[in-house]
Amino acid sequence: MQSDYSLPHTEEPRVPISAVKRDPAFSALDRRSFLMCAMSAGAAGSIHQLARPLKAMPVWNNEQKQDDAQFTVEAQFYQKLPNKKVKCKLCPRECAVGDRERGYCGVRENRNGTYYSLVHSRVCAAHVDPIEKKPLFHYLPGTMAFSLATAGCNVNCKFCQNWNISQARPEQAPAQYVPPKRVAELAVQYRCPTIAYTYSEPVVFSEFLMDAADAGHEAGIRSIVVSNGYMQEEALRAAYGKMDAVKIDLKSFSESYYRNVVTGQLKPVLDSIVTLRKLDKWTEIVYLVVPTLNDSDVEFRGLARWVKQNVGADVPLHFTQFHPDYLLKNLPITPIPTLERARDIALAEGLHYVYIGNVPGHPAENTYCPQCRRMLVERVGLEIRQMLIHKGECPFCKHTIPGVWHV
Amino acid sequence: MRNERTASRRDFLRNCLAGAVGLAVADQPVALDAAEPVTSLGKSRVVIAQDAQMRGAGTGVDGGRVLSLLDHAMQRLFNARDPIQPWIRMVRPGQMVAVKVNTLGGRGLSTNVQLVEAICERLQAAGIRAQDIVIWDRDSAELERAGFRVRTGASQVQCFGTDRVGFEEDLVSYGSVGSRLSKILTQRCDVLINVPVLKDHDGAGVSIALKNMYGVIHNPNKYHPNGCDPYVADVNMLPEIRSRLRLHICDATTACFEGGPAFKPQFAWQQNALIISQDPVALDTIGWQTIERKRAEKGLKTLAAEDRTPRYIATAADADHQLGTNDPRRIELVETRGS
Ligand code: SF4
Numbered sequence: 001m002q003s004d005y006s007l008p009h010t011e012e013p014r015v016p017i018s019a020v021k022r023d024p025a026f027s028a029l030d031r032r033s034f035l036m037c038a039m040s041a042g043a044a045g046s047i048h049q050l051a052r053p054l055k056a057m058p059v060w061n062n063e064q065k066q067d068d069a070q071f072t073v074e075a076q077f078y079q080k081l082p083n084k085k086v087k088c089k090l091c092p093r094e095c096a097v098g099d100r101e102r103g104y105c106g107v108r109e110n111r112n113g114t115y116y117s118l119v120h121s122r123v124c125a126a127h128v129d130p131i132e133k134k135p136l137f138h139y140l141p142g143t144m145a146f147s148l149a150t151a152g153c154n155v156n157c158k159f160c161q162n163w164n165i166s167q168a169r170p171e172q173a174p175a176q177y178v179p180p181k182r183v184a185e186l187a188v189q190y191r192c193p194t195i196a197y198t199y200s201e202p203v204v205f206s207e208f209l210m211d212a213a214d215a216g217h218e219a220g221i222r223s224i225v226v227s228n229g230y231m232q233e234e235a236l237r238a239a240y241g242k243m244d245a246v247k248i249d250l251k252s253f254s255e256s257y258y259r260n261v262v263t264g265q266l267k268p269v270l271d272s273i274v275t276l277r278k279l280d281k282w283t284e285i286v287y288l289v290v291p292t293l294n295d296s297d298v299e300f301r302g303l304a305r306w307v308k309q310n311v312g313a314d315v316p317l318h319f320t321q322f323h324p325d326y327l328l329k330n331l332p333i334t335p336i337p338t339l340e341r342a343r344d345i346a347l348a349e350g351l352h353y354v355y356i357g358n359v360p361g362h363p364a365e366n367t368y369c370p371q372c373r374r375m376l377v378e379r380v381g382l383e384i385r386q387m388l389i390h391k392g393e394c395p396f397c398k399h400t401i402p403g404v405w406h407v
Numbered sequence: 408m409r410n411e412r413t414a415s416r417r418d419f420l421r422n423c424l425a426g427a428v429g430l431a432v433a434d435q436p437v438a439l440d441a442a443e444p445v446t447s448l449g450k451s452r453v454v455i456a457q458d459a460q461m462r463g464a465g466t467g468v469d470g471g472r473v474l475s476l477l478d479h480a481m482q483r484l485f486n487a488r489d490p491i492q493p494w495i496r497m498v499r500p501g502q503m504v505a506v507k508v509n510t511l512g513g514r515g516l517s518t519n520v521q522l523v524e525a526i527c528e529r530l531q532a533a534g535i536r537a538q539d540i541v542i543w544d545r546d547s548a549e550l551e552r553a554g555f556r557v558r559t560g561a562s563q564v565q566c567f568g569t570d571r572v573g574f575e576e577d578l579v580s581y582g583s584v585g586s587r588l589s590k591i592l593t594q595r596c597d598v599l600i601n602v603p604v605l606k607d608h609d610g611a612g613v614s615i616a617l618k619n620m621y622g623v624i625h626n627p628n629k630y631h632p633n634g635c636d637p638y639v640a641d642v643n644m645l646p647e648i649r650s651r652l653r654l655h656i657c658d659a660t661t662a663c664f665e666g667g668p669a670f671k672p673q674f675a676w677q678q679n680a681l682i683i684s685q686d687p688v689a690l691d692t693i694g695w696q697t698i699e700r701k702r703a704e705k706g707l708k709t710l711a712a713e714d715r716t717p718r719y720i721a722t723a724a725d726a727d728h729q730l731g732t733n734d735p736r737r738i739e740l741v742e743t744r745g746s
Contacts, residue, residue: 098669101669
């Protein structure tokens with residue numbers, strides 16, 4: 001679960017969202033509606049009114065019923081067990097789910113021994129965002145991504161900024177029916193070269209993601225995913241194999257942090273990053289630095305060494321600033337010197353592209369040539385001020401700068 | 408609920424209640440402000456009341472006998488001389504009372520409708536207005552599948568799921584748990600009566616009184632790892648829940664010893680009993696023993712042997728939680744038979 005819509009430096013989309021709002025089939029997914037979606041489970045008004053005659057009752061949107069058939073498809077990655085149980089094979093949690101129960105993520109339900117995803121085409125959040133907001137810095141910089149989410153997540157990070165949708169069940173996050181073809185059409189309509197699966201945790205809506213990616217590719221639109229990477233290899237290959245670029249939130253370099261703060265495991269995430277590189281997917285890594293919990297020199301050094309040894313020095317690594325939220329409100333914002341220390345360590349270990357995120361205007365938002373040290377891409381917040389990379393090279397020393405720079 | 412009764416049932420109830428209401432008015436006992444377990448020498452009392460004739464010749468439960476069994480059990484739990492007195496000790500006129508049922512198991516294994524009708528009848532006899540009572544679970548469709556009729560009209564007992572009203576926007580947290588609470592609990596309830604079902608649970612071991620509170624929070628799916636330990640205990644510690652809970656009436660008319668929480672007919676049995684306590688930990692301890700006895704009778708392994716010990720019960724009793732006792736020496740078990 002990452003946090004790219006509610007960061008302090010969030011900007012209005014460059015393609016005016018009012019244009020999205022005007023689209024009749026998408027009218028409820030403007031920015032305001034999105035935020036309402038995120039909060040709506042608590043927005044039904046006082047229920048004292050329920051004892052009054054029906055006409056005075058607040059109207060609850062019946063379209064959001066959890067058994068709404070249009071959002072329900074059989075899950076792709078699971079195994080049937082005796083006594084109508086199933087075992088989910090989508091993420092390493094491998095939930096064993098009894099009849100009429102749901103897995104940990106809350107968006108998959110066992111019905112009579114068959115496992116279903118309840119979130120296909122069930123879009124509870126959508127925006128047109130700069131791709132830098134994901135953040136992807138080496139992939140089509142300066143372009144917009146048609147970004148969407150469904151409810152649900154397969155971990156429970158104590159710092160989650162989107163917990164209103166990530167930790168909600170589908171029926172608690174009012175959504176629109178936006179089937180894959182419509183997603184692709186909207187991306188075309190708003191001149192977005194990419195569809196981004198983001199905000200909550202795309203692992204848990206893999207079936208929808210795969211279908212939307214296929215529809216997008218048919219329409220000439222690429223797909224990118226912002227994910228925790230906590231996924232089984234077979235599912236990862238099938239689902240993220242359809243992606244054109246991936247951003248992984250590597251939340252820490254310690255198992256105990258994953259266990260206590262994330263409610264997950266580190267090892268499968270590292271495995272996923274390696275697999276993605278083997279699949280030749282453009283991959284960037286984000287590490288949210290949480291004061292006192294994952295900000296030691298040892299951890300930064302261990303992380304940088306692992307990245308270099310396992311996926312290479314050219315994989316961009318972003319150290320981003322934590323803001324108190326959800327269940328971690330007792331910690332301060334990450335001090336900028338901490339982020340700078342992390343970056344210094346990673347650079348000293350030999351990584352080529354190390355960024356500082358969520359600190360608009362910091363020079364470490366820019367891309368520098370690892371050979372001649374000249375600035376190649378100047379960023380301020382989510383905005384590109386200068387883009388000097390030409391044909392994938394530094395214009396000054398001709399060093400190859402890895403990434404996908406042009407549509 | 409009340410409109411569904413037949414004339415004969417109404418007559419029966421009227422007869423049962425006639426004297427009791429008068430007594431209540433005359434006595435005016437002080438209502439409890441919070442769960443105050445009735446104890447004997449510092450023990451938590453748990454009453455198991457059984458009626459082998461509960462179903463008569465059919466498979467359905469006889470509403471009149473359920474009411475009678477409920478009265479019997481409540482009087483034993485509270486040492487009360489009439490059926491209404493215990494309720495008057497728990498609720499005051501003007502309060503809103505929420506009856507939290509469990510409807511996950513559909514018609515086969517959900518809180519019995521007749522039992523809930525009987526509880527509502529007694530609450531009204533204790534002075535609670537019909538419209539101030541709400542029967543609820545997480546989802547209205549599940550309530551209907553379990554045989555309840557969703558009702559929101561004026562001057563009648565309310566019955567609907569949290570899906571109708573949503574959850575509070577703000578998180579509440581205790582220990583490992585951070586959740587949003589059903590607005591039925593926070594806005595529509597001064598007194599909470601918990602009416603779970605006696606069930607085996609594939610992940611948690613058993614699902615009885617403590618675990619039924621998962622139906623109050625928006626994210627129960629997050630709290631099933633590790634056999635729901637310590638999550639069940641932590642959910643029950645949330646002040647909004649703990650301060651409202653007065654009574655646990657476990658429906659063991661039909662119970663389940665294996666394959667829960669969903670209904671699987673081959674693993675269900677008719678215990679024809681109610682298990683009542685103000686101490687949910689003591690109740691769960693006794694309920695767990697009941698399920699283990701049935702498992703042994705059926706030749707099944709213990710829950711411990713299946714690595715499904717409901718450890719959360721001990722956690723609920725520990726020094727950090729103190730939600731009740733799981734120590735058999737501190738539980739006063741009263742077993743009684745209804746007529
Ligand atoms: S995807 Fe969801 S149901 Fe499947 S194993 Fe992961 S948390 Fe469990």
